[in-house]
Amino acid sequence: MKMSPSIRARILVAAAALLPGVCAFAADPPGGAPQPMAPQGMAPQERRFDWFEHTQQTLGELKAKLNLAPGQTAAWNSWSAGVLADAKQQLTRMKDREEKMGEGPRAWAQGTTPERMARGIERLRAEIERMQAHLTQLEAAQGRTLAFYNQLDANQKTIFDLFWQEVHYRMVDEMETGHAPQ
Numbered sequence: 332m333k334m335s336p337s338i339r340a341r342i343l344v345a346a347a348a349l350l351p352g353v354c355a356f357a358a359d360p361p362g363g364a365p366q367p368m369a370p371q372g373m374a375p376q377e378r379r380f381d382w383f384e385h386t387q388q389t390l391g392e393l394k395a396k397l398n399l400a401p402g403q404t405a406a407w408n409s410w411s412a413g414v415l416a417d418a419k420q421q422l423t424r425m426k427d428r429e430e431k432m433g434e435g436p437r438a439w440a441q442g443t444t445p446e447r448m449a450r451g452i453e454r455l456r457a458e459i460e461r462m463q464a465h466l467t468q469l470e471a472a473q474g475r476t477l478a479f480y481n482q483l484d485a486n487q488k489t490i491f492d493l494f495w496q497e498v499h500y501r502m503v504d505e506m507e508t509g510h511a512p513q
Contacts, residue, residue, distance in 0.1 A: 382425070386418035393494050397487050410479035417472060424461070 390411050399407055440447065483491060 382421045383415065383418045386415060389498060390414060393491070396490050396494060397483070399487075403482050406479045406482040410475050413472065413475040417468060420468065 394407065394411070397403075397407075442450070480488060480491065
């Protein structure tokens with residue numbers, strides 16, 4: 332089932348509402364995941380977007396902006412390790428989904444009507460399980476984020492909030508336009 336860009340955007344907004352940084356773990360943008368700059372000599376379409384690498388870079392930017400005190404390092408390490416673990420899980424889910432999609436739409440159209448209906452029911456049940464697992468992951472991420480957020484001073488909280496708001500709008504813009512803002 333192909334998801335429309337508006338549905339994907341709504342999923343991203345819903346995920347971002349639960350945890351601003353989780354927009355990195357939302358559904359793929361239209362046309363697949365956004366493509367980062369390709370290494371010199373390599374066309375952009377030859378290199379897949381890497382959520383883990385993107386998340387590492389985003390966390391690096393945030394850490395530099397927060398100017399954490401030594402007493403906040405343990406909270407940062409715990410929170411950022413959870414964010415990176417979520418990014419690794421997202422990569423695994425994306426690979427699994429790509430493998431399943433490799434069967435192609437024609438494979439789903441084969442068989443009798445009751446067989447196709449049974450496959451459709453199976454896909455829906457799998458999607459419900461996937462969504463429940465994602466909800467559980469977001470709830471855990473929200474708890475980790477709150478624990479870290481509570482360790483920040485008022486200025487750092489403002490920086491944290493504004494940073495994730497900017498990341499959110501950058502991702503929405505990439506989804507709506509199909510490319511990163513200039």
